[in-house]
Structure formats: C-alpha cells, structure tokens
Amino acid sequence: MSDHHHHHHHKEGEMPDLDGLDLGLMAASQTGDLDRVKRFIEKNPKNIDRTDESGYTALHYASRGGYHEIVKYLLSQGADVDKKTPMDSTSLSRAAIAGCYQSVKFLLVYGSDINTQDRDGNTPLIKAVIHGKSKVVKYLLYKGANQELVNKDGKKAVDYSGNNKLFQKWFK
Numbered sequence: 001m002s003d004h005h006h007h008h009h010h011k012e013g014e015m016p017d018l019d020g021l022d023l024g025l026m027a028a029s030q031t032g033d034l035d036r037v038k039r040f041i042e043k044n045p046k047n048i049d050r051t052d053e054s055g056y057t058a059l060h061y062a063s064r065g066g067y068h069e070i071v072k073y074l075l076s077q078g079a080d081v082d083k084k085t086p087m088d089s090t091s092l093s094r095a096a097i098a099g100c101y102q103s104v105k106f107l108l109v110y111g112s113d114i115n116t117q118d119r120d121g122n123t124p125l126i127k128a129v130i131h132g133k134s135k136v137v138k139y140l141l142y143k144g145a146n147q148e149l150v151n152k153d154g155k156k157a158v159d160y161s162g163n164n165k166l167f168q169k170w171f172k
Helices: 020-031 034-043 058-065 068-076 091-098 101-109 124-130 134-142 165-170
Strands: none
Touching: 020 034, 020 058, 034 068, 058 068, 058 091, 058 101, 068 101, 091 101, 091 124, 091 134, 101 134, 124 134, 134 165
C-alpha cells in the first residue's frame, strides 16, 4: 500500500497555492499518510484547521478518504469537528459518503452534529443512504439520527432507499 502513491489526486498546476507545510498536510491527509500528517501537525499545530484554496481542511480530506486513523489523530489534536466545507458539508457527511464507519464513530464521539444539513439540506444519513453505505446508515440510525429531516427537494433519507430492502426495514 505505502509504495503506491496517489498522484492522480493532483494534476500539475492545480496545486493549492499554499506554503509547503499546508500543502504537505493536505496531500498527506488525502493519501492516508498518517506519519506525515503527524509530522506536519507536530511542527505547526495551529495549521490543523487551515483550509486550502478549495476550502477544505485536513480533517475534511481524511474523512472523505476513509482514513479513520488520521481522522482520530486530527480530532485528538483538537481539529474543529464540524468546520463547514464551501457547500456547508461537515467531515461527518464526508465520512458517511466514504462509508467509513470508524471515522463516523470518532467524529460523533468528538461531538459532531449528527443531524447537520449541507447547502442542499442533506444530512449525513441522507448522504449515506444515497451512496448505499449500509454500515454507516445502520450506525447513524442506531445513534439516533433524525430520519424525518427533509432536504431542499423535500425528500427524507428513506426516499432514497430505492429497492434496498435492508434500508427499508431499518426506517420506521
């Protein structure tokens, strides 16, 4: 795994215009390099919630990538658990999309708002259902996610369950 670098994340010339430290932190969070993330944070702890020019933090990237060890580490170092992306999404929604149950669990332990709604009104539960992430759907329901919340299209999580019998069974 470690010798396989994910160069496809960045095409030349699209690199966020930040100093090397932040850039390295974002890249390490996107590629799951926990040791590098630790080195960057230890060197400069106040950079933990810095956003790149796309408006994302290290925690946003780690959550979306399903890198739960990095998520856990960043949270333990005081990362802002519910900092919003430019689309008003949070790391919890991003972890739900990734289907990473461990990241979801850590984010909730650190006080993430389970019913947060992004710009489209989608909750982490709605996102998990849309992306078919059954373990996360089940866990969010178990943790008391509000299944009655509707998005801007007037739809609830259950409305996205399609013909997924498992999901339909779990929704009241």
